[in-house]
Amino acid sequence: MGLQRILMIIGLAAMAVVAGLWLQLRMSAPAVPPETNATLLRTARPVGDVRLQDTLGNELSLQQLKGRWSLVFFGFTHCPDVCPTTLAILSQVARRLENLPQAQQPQLVFITVDPERDVPEVMKGYVEHFDKNMIGLTGELSQVEALAAQLGVAFQKVPLDQGGYSMDHSAAIFMLNPGAELNAIISAPHSVEGIAGDYRKIVEFMAEQS
Amino acid sequence: MKRVLSIFLLVLVSAAGCAKSSQPPYAEDPWVREPPPGMSMLAGYMILHNPSSFELTLTGASSPDFAAVEFHNSVMEDGVSRMRQETSLVLGAGEALRFVPGGRHMMLIAPGRQFSEGDKVLIELSFSDGSELHITAPVRSGGGH
Incomplete structure (x- = not known):
């Protein structure tokens, strides 16, 4: 057996062990x-x-959210406290995640549970106030209900004393993966640090899994 | 006699020390969240202090810039955010009530004009003893700070 051959066998054995x-x-x-x-x-x-429907009144299928991670929140524009608070937090979360590669940065999505009042034009002014890139969605109540049911979002109209109505609604934020599938649920109370931190960990973990 | 007088003085001094404080209530860091354009409801926040030694009841609020001002509390029940009106709020002696985003807030209904960052909102709080507290709350964007 030549030396070359012995070396080759040792080499192969070492590779197998590794x-x-x-x-x-x-x-x-x-x-x-x-x-x-x-x-x-x-x-x-x-x-x-x-x-x-998006803020320009164009039809938007949920599948069109594919390609990026999404942070989705349900609310309504006549909501003076919880919705503006949450959307302001989400806007700050997006800014805090700007140092991630573009493909890993979240798209922010606000879906109204009050499509009766929140027509595309109203949604446009509302979401742009918080973040110029935020996606605002409204549409047929039946479609909003269908989506809410799938994600476990509860909402209900509550009449107000002075007339009009308010909406009770789930305060959770839903994290959809780039396949537009539900990947995580972030429960209230929300904070910029909490959401941004969890988002980074989850995106990193899911990248390792694939 | 001198002794009697000093005891009398001592009693008088200690009585003054225990005297009930009637310092008026005050609002710490009041602010109103800058609303998106065209919104019919705004939210105002503050920490309302009652430094007196008496209980105070907040019975109402108004503003020359709004049709109505109400107190509401955003409460979380089973993950669902519900907004509930509070018609009166009790402030215990020496206590403070926190009006914070995502919690208790002043709901400012139907603004008479558009408000943007830097504007000031005048709010008058009324108490059950007939007293009033006038607040000037600046309009701030985002998280408020």
Whole structure:
């Protein structure tokens, strides 16, 4: 047996050992989900498509959110406290995440639970006030209801003493992955640090998984 | 006699020390969130202090710039945000009530004009003893700070 041949066998054996160790390492260390306040769905849940309207009145299918991570909040524009507070927080979250690669930065989505009053024109002025890139969605009540039911969003009209009405609504923020599937639920109370921190961890973790 | 007088003085001094304080209430850091264009409702925030040794009841509010001012509390029940009106609020002696984003707030209804950052909103608070507190709340954008 020539020296060359012996060296080749040793080389192959070494490669096999390294490969074996690598495999073992991967299999013995299952990925641990990050510690977050958000509820992370290990397996993202697909969301059935609904057809809504953007702030220009154009039809927008939920599938059109594909390609980027989305932070989705449900509310209504006649909401003086919780909605502006949450949207101001989301706008600051987006600014704080600007140092992520473009493809990993979130798109902000505000969906009204009061499409009766929140027509596209009203939505336009409202979302642009908080963030010029925020996507505002309204549409047929049945479509909003269909989406809300899938995500577990509750909302209800409540008459006000002075006339008109308010809306009770879920205060959670939904994190959709670039496949427009539900990947995490961020419960209130919300903070800029809390959401931005959880968002980074979840995006990083899901990237490692794929 | 001298002794009696000094005891009398001592009693008088200690009585003064225990005297009930009637310092008026005051608002710390009042502000109103800059509204998106065309909004019919704005929210105002502050920390309302009652430094007196008496309980105070806040019974109402008004503003020359709004049709009505009400007190509301955003409460979270099973993850659902509900807004509930509060017609009167009790401020215990030496206590403070916090009006904060996502919680208790002044709801300013139907503005007479458009407000933007830097504008001032005048708000008058009324108490059950007939007293009033006038507040000037600056309009601020975003989180308010």
